[in-house]
Amino acid sequence: MAPSPTSHRLLAGLLAGASVAHVANPGLFDSMVPRALPGSPRTWTYASAAAELALAAGVALPRTRRPAALAAAAFFVGVLPANVKMAYDWRDRGPALRAAAIARLPLQVPLVLWAYGVARKAEAR
Template sequence: MPRSARSPLLLAGLLAVAGAAHFARPRSFDPLVPRVLPGPPRGWTYAGGAAELALAAGVALPRTRRASARAAAAFFVGVLPGNVQMAVDWRHRPAWQRAAAVGRLPLQLPLVLWARGVARNAQGRS
């Protein structure tokens, strides 16, 4: 299978693993929810996990791949404030945790570009 054919499936797999992790270990994700959002963080954690699982399914299916990959790109932009929140909140943690929190920030751009590339290369309309 050529790399371009694997790319959507790898993106779908990443989204599925991340989405499932929101349900398996929600306490790990609750602190990422920006405090300006209404309601308890756990609801946002579950909503984010459900969104990632839905996006994974959509990206995996050729018929919905283009629209879902575009939505995934927007989702990756949308979760950037949570990653910024984590970097700010973790600035007094041990060095390895600070590095992990700050290291997440530049990863958003490649994720957005990857999802946009999957959308661009998708066949058909969606």
Template sequence: MLAGLLGTAGVLHFAVPRPFDAIVPRSLPGRPRDWTRISGAAELALAAGLLTPRTRRASAAATAALLVAVWPANVKMARDWSRRPAPWAGIARARVPAQVPLVLWALHAARPDRGSGRG
């Protein structure tokens, strides 16, 4: 399921990049579109890695790191959307704490005993 979530997000970064461009923190060097492409490619690569038993642990740990790295974009989105109608502002605000269970999910998937039948 985590691979599906990442794969979908990765595809969306390329299919509909403008919303992702808009939440790239301005403090990052370069063009927002470049960061959108880099993060989309990373999500696609990690999704593939999660599907492969040999690379699952490393990909899951890297997924946790990526989710932490993109957290500032969720914070920026929450700030930028604070004046939008309530449902949209609420969705943007909810993304900030929602990152925590996603990181924990990835860390759980990175555990050595995942998929081994132990534990």
């Protein structure tokens, strides 16, 4: 399925929205940071927010769209361990929360493919 003409705008919006969510509710995201990472979870949460905002800006601009979309695809792969940790940590929560945490895992695949599709379309121009 080819990306729509507005696909890059939607991807940029998703990334910008995720950035805002990280800053607005850092505690939720702090708890997802794998313990193996050095430093404070809050530092990783804010670094992730900054990266998402930079990726959003890059995807929004035609000149940087291709490399930013490829970086977004890599970013979506890179945050998979946080989603795995969340699914593991939420294994004893209620059914709805447990299902939401587990559902995040396969959602990384379409996000990666979406970002890659935006990059390919930018390359074709």
